[in-house]
Amino acid sequence: MKTHSGLAEVGVLCGAFVLLWFAPVIADDYALQIAFRVLIYLSLAESWNLLAGSAGLVSLGTSCFVGLGAYVAFGLLNSLDMPLPLVLVCCALAGGALAALVSPALFRLRGLYFTVGTLALAELLRLTMVNVSAFGGASGIFLRQDPPPLPELFHYALVVALIASLSITACARTRVSVILRAVRDDEDAAAQMGVRPYRVKLGAFVLASALCAIAGGVQATKLGAIEPYGMFGLQWSIDVLAMVIIGGVGLRLGPLVGALLVVALGEALADYPEAHIAIAGVILIVLIRFAPRGVVGVVASLSSMMRRRAPA
Amino acid sequence: MNAIDAPLLEVRGIVKRYGGLVAIDHVDLQLWPGTITGVIGPNGAGKSTLIGLIGGAVPPSEGTIRLDGRDVSRLPASERARAGIGRTYQIPRPFLDMTVEENLEVAQYSIEPFIRASLAREQRAVLLARTGLADVARLPARALPLLRRKRLEIARALALKPRIILLDEVGAGLVDNEITELIALIRSIADPRSAIVIVEHVLRVVRECCERSMVLNFGKKLIEGPTAEIFANDQVAAVYLGTGGVREPAGRGPPTEAAAAQNVVHVMGPAAERRVMSPLIAPTAAEGAGAPLLELEGICAGYGQARVLRGVDLTIGEGQVIAILGANGAGKTTLARVISGAIVPTSGVLRIAGEDVLGQPPHSIARLGIAHCMEGRRIFSTLSVQENLLVAARNADASAAGERLGAVYDLFPVLAERRDHGGTSMSGGQQQMLAIGRALMARPRLIIFDEISLGLAPVIMDKLYEALAVLKQAGMTLIIIEQDVDRALALADHAYVLEHGVFGLSGPPSKIAADPRLRHIYIGTAD
Numbered sequence: 001m002k003t004h005s006g007l008a009e010v011g012v013l014c015g016a017f018v019l020l021w022f023a024p025v026i027a028d029d030y031a032l033q034i035a036f037r038v039l040i041y042l043s044l045a046e047s048w049n050l051l052a053g054s055a056g057l058v059s060l061g062t063s064c065f066v067g068l069g070a071y072v073a074f075g076l077l078n079s080l081d082m083p084l085p086l087v088l089v090c091c092a093l094a095g096g097a098l099a100a101l102v103s104p105a106l107f108r109l110r111g112l113y114f115t116v117g118t119l120a121l122a123e124l125l126r127l128t129m130v131n132v133s134a135f136g137g138a139s140g141i142f143l144r145q146d147p148p149p150l151p152e153l154f155h156y157a158l159v160v161a162l163i164a165s166l167s168i169t170a171c172a173r174t175r176v177s178v179i180l181r182a183v184r185d186d187e188d189a190a191a192q193m194g195v196r197p198y199r200v201k202l203g204a205f206v207l208a209s210a211l212c213a214i215a216g217g218v219q220a221t222k223l224g225a226i227e228p229y230g231m232f233g234l235q236w237s238i239d240v241l242a243m244v245i246i247g248g249v250g251l252r253l254g255p256l257v258g259a260l261l262v263v264a265l266g267e268a269l270a271d272y273p274e275a276h277i278a279i280a281g282v283i284l285i286v287l288i289r290f291a292p293r294g295v296v297g298v299v300a301s302l303s304s305m306m307r308r309r310a311p312a
Numbered sequence: 313m314n315a316i317d318a319p320l321l322e323v324r325g326i327v328k329r330y331g332g333l334v335a336i337d338h339v340d341l342q343l344w345p346g347t348i349t350g351v352i353g354p355n356g357a358g359k360s361t362l363i364g365l366i367g368g369a370v371p372p373s374e375g376t377i378r379l380d381g382r383d384v385s386r387l388p389a390s391e392r393a394r395a396g397i398g399r400t401y402q403i404p405r406p407f408l409d410m411t412v413e414e415n416l417e418v419a420q421y422s423i424e425p426f427i428r429a430s431l432a433r434e435q436r437a438v439l440l441a442r443t444g445l446a447d448v449a450r451l452p453a454r455a456l457p458l459l460r461r462k463r464l465e466i467a468r469a470l471a472l473k474p475r476i477i478l479l480d481e482v483g484a485g486l487v488d489n490e491i492t493e494l495i496a497l498i499r500s501i502a503d504p505r506s507a508i509v510i511v512e513h514v515l516r517v518v519r520e521c522c523e524r525s526m527v528l529n530f531g532k533k534l535i536e537g538p539t540a541e542i543f544a545n546d547q548v549a550a551v552y553l554g555t556g557g558v559r560e561p562a563g564r565g566p567p568t569e570a571a572a573a574q575n576v577v578h579v580m581g582p583a584a585e586r587r588v589m590s591p592l593i594a595p596t597a598a599e600g601a602g603a604p605l606l607e608l609e610g611i612c613a614g615y616g617q618a619r620v621l622r623g624v625d626l627t628i629g630e631g632q633v634i635a636i637l638g639a640n641g642a643g644k645t646t647l648a649r650v651i652s653g654a655i656v657p658t659s660g661v662l663r664i665a666g667e668d669v670l671g672q673p674p675h676s677i678a679r680l681g682i683a684h685c686m687e688g689r690r691i692f693s694t695l696s697v698q699e700n701l702l703v704a705a706r707n708a709d710a711s712a713a714g715e716r717l718g719a720v721y722d723l724f725p726v727l728a729e730r731r732d733h734g735g736t737s738m739s740g741g742q743q744q745m746l747a748i749g750r751a752l753m754a755r756p757r758l759i760i761f762d763e764i765s766l767g768l769a770p771v772i773m774d775k776l777y778e779a780l781a782v783l784k785q786a787g788m789t790l791i792i793i794e795q796d797v798d799r800a801l802a803l804a805d806h807a808y809v810l811e812h813g814v815f816g817l818s819g820p821p822s823k824i825a826a827d828p829r830l831r832h833i834y835i836g837t838a839d
Binding site: 175178179181182185186188189190191192193194195196197 | 369
């Protein structure tokens with residue numbers, strides 16, 4: 001049964017992918033810009049949801065891997081003039097490698113300490129970029145070549161989002177999912193069942209970090225210029241966290257709904273940046289207080305209530 | 313046993329130190345294929361630590377553990393599980409948000425990630441049927457009551473297809489016919505290629521399952537040998553069995569030094585008890601004279617759809633001690649929760665000293681002098697022993713609280729010694745003493761003791777019941793809810809037996825003890 005719903009999910013994802021692929025034909029630039037942003041956010045939110053919702057690793061280090069992807073992409077494009085797809089593969093490898101490299105230190109920390117550890121890592125990388133002039137220092141780096149046109153960038157973002165969603169489906173709909181949840185719920189009891197918690201967490205962390213790094217690479221290519229405060233900024237980590245909490249932590253549709261809502265809210269209030277942050281904060285507080293399972297959680301419990309009431 | 317064969321598991325000179333405390337001190341143990349070994353000993357003797365050391369949850373300070381000749385003593389728990397050591401936790405730790413079946417999948421998929429789904433499903437079905445969980449396979453583990461969670465612990469351990477199975481107090485809280493089932497289950501798990509270790513206070517399980525047993529005391533092996541010899545040993549009786557092993561009213565040997573040193577309660581005459589315990593005994597309320605202390609009429613209560621109590625009548629007078637007996641699920645704890653106000657009955661009358669208190673919240677009922685010594689102790693782990701006690705007396709002024717503290721320390725001197733220790737740093741028996749002391753600190757008119765002997769060594773149960781006898785002498789009103797029928801009946805003035813939510817049987821203890829229906833409820837019919 002599990003496999004069937006998993007296959008159905010893959011079908012829906014691929015169908016949506018094919019449909020959206022042709023979006024540039026009808027959509028104008030503004031719509032494509034928005035869609036690009038939703039897709040990048042979706043990829044980041046999916047990977048964060050994998051870490052926090054399935055493996056119980058609450059990370060504030062999204063920006064660390066987004067920034068790493070951006071710098072790796074620019075370095076390879078500027079100095080080696082590699083084709084973009086290959087560059088993005090290298091971004092993923094770099095993100096995964098950094099995650100694997102720091103995991104012995106980070107996984108010694110559990111719970112809140114892990115979260116603080118990821119935050120420290122992001123700050124460490126940002127300060128390194130600021131202070132090492134070979135990486136452009138505080139003023140950052142420009143892309144020497146012209147960025148690809150928007151429809152092409154949109155297609156890259158679409159592919160990244162598909163890879164992220166398929167990866168998460170693979171983790172959530174197969175036997176991997178019980179192993180992940182076991183580690184999240186009780187690491188010691190899981191170990192007593194033969195699960196190797198370290199490897200499981202490492203796998204999830206490497207995968208999530210690689211996805212963040214690709215998304216960072218695509219985002220940087222679109223910008224054409226990067227600097228450490230923006231690419232390693234805490235804003236990435238906070239936005240992603242807000243999206244998943246608004247959508248619903250650990251729920252399959254949470255990241256998508258969260259990304260759509262956050263981007264829509266940003267657009268609606270684009271002319272009032274201060275109000276935007278304040279309103280987003282209020283929404284977050286209200287949801288955490290009254291609907292800890294987010295918008296998707298509320299809809300799910302409402303619909304199950306309706307269904308229970310209907311036959312009576 | 314073939315002498316040429318090496319033991320399946322060999323523990324040699326294992327030591328575990330926590331700072332200055334030696335929890336396990338140079339213990340040796342050999343497990344042979346096809347055997348079941350019992351490990352018994354007082355609370356705090358290091359039994360669960362030994363399970364942790366073999367299972368890998370606790371890294372050893374010294375010594376080796378060899379499985380099939382391979383040194384596994386430095387391997388983490390996950391690798392030991394994969395090597396074939398399965399364990400259960402004393403307090404079950406299922407993955408609460410997963411279904412029962414998914415809990416088993418964790419073990420299956422971790423050792424065989426690519427097992428065919430249909431094969432895995434068949435194996436799960438067999439395991440669930442064997443452990444009596446087939447009907448709840450799709451329910452989340454959170455929905456299971458304690459006893460079923462214990463079965464799930466066993467099922468999960470078995471899903472590893474282990475060669476060593478470590479069972480940590482799987483029998484605690486079961487009544488006789490459930491223990492009969494458990495013994496049958498353990499025997500059915502036994503396999504000529506694997507070995508089982510049972511840590512257990514329910515002596516029947518050890519007596520009927522284990523050919524050999526070992527007694528731990530203060531982290532050291534006291535004695536090891538055939539189970540029958542162990543149970544007949546005087547030294548074992550003194551440190552562990554108390555009266556719980558062989559019931560011979562006059563035949564208890566002279567107490568050893570260890571037992572004498574630990575002997576905390578001295579029963580004096582009624583007058584003396586009343587004087588020493590007086591700070592803890594509430595005065596008889598004048599306006600309540602005439603009305604009984606507690607009255608229940610036609611109480612019905614339950615949780616959601618499940619109706620647990622179906623019309624319970626009960627009247628308790630000042631100074632009475634009553635015992636409430638019954639199988640698991642009969643509604644004993646629910647009744648206790650109704651009296652203390654934690655559950656609001658769906659119908660019926662609840663009066664305390666003539667006052668109708670139905671629907672009042674627990675803290676108002678507590679203020680009327682009802683204390684509830686809950687199943688599972690509920691000690692505040694961040695508070696010291698003394699702070700745990702004082703919390704319950706926060707309505708009293710300092711001098712009254714001090715007097716009560718003194719009386720509790722008189723009752724349980726060991727608590728005075730440990731007054732600055734963390735509340736949960738003590739052994740299970742001492743924590744239970746603390747829980748009783750805390751209930752007393754409120755100077756209640758009536759105390760409900762819910763399963764206070766659960767998971768305790770027989771010798772500790774003796775001490776707790778001696779303390780209850782002191783309270784009875786001093787004139788306290790007590791409700792005792794208990795699986796240990798003999799101990800409860802020995803103390804009570806009147807006993808009630810709950811059966812499917814009503815009192816199926818009630819009367820003076822001597823009559824109840826002799827009634828064949830009690831035997832029927834607890835032991836089940838012969839067929």
